[in-house]
Amino acid sequence: MIKNNHEIEVKNRHGSADELPDGFNSWEDYWNKYMADHNPDKPKLADCKCQICKIADAEVGGHVKKTGSSMKSYIVPLCRPCNSANSDEPFKVPASLMAPVNS
Known part of the structure; x- marks a missing residue:
């Protein structure tokens, strides 16, 4: 179970994007299953806020990577506009x- 909120x-x-x-139809399904298995107290992705703008409701599971590290990817809740933005600005999650993501 994930308890780390740092x-x-x-x-x-x-x-x-492609x-x-x-085994999943979307990254949202993947995120929901991962959270259900590892952090059952977390809501569904659709109940979260976008982790970039912190205002809009999350609509997709967006790929991110840690700054200053390898290319290992993670899925986080994002709204469509923030997920589609071509920005390299870091943000905290x-x-x-x-x-x-197991790649």
């Missing part, structure tokens, strides 16, 4: 909202 600095990972997780 924040991790991440950036959007560009060029991952990737789909094995609670570790408990990051679902690692």
Whole structure:
């Protein structure tokens, strides 16, 4: 069970829109399943706020990577506009909202 709420600095990972997780129909489904297995107290992705703007409701599971580290990807709740933005600006996400992608 994930209990860690410290924040991790991440950036959007560009060029991952066409990737789909094995055994899932969407990254949202993947995130929901990961959270159900590892952090049952967390809500569904659709009940979260976007982790970039912190205002809009999350609509998708967006790929991010930790700043200053490898290319390992994580899925976090994002709204469509923030997920589609071509920004390299870092933002912080609670570790408990990051679902690692096995690649």
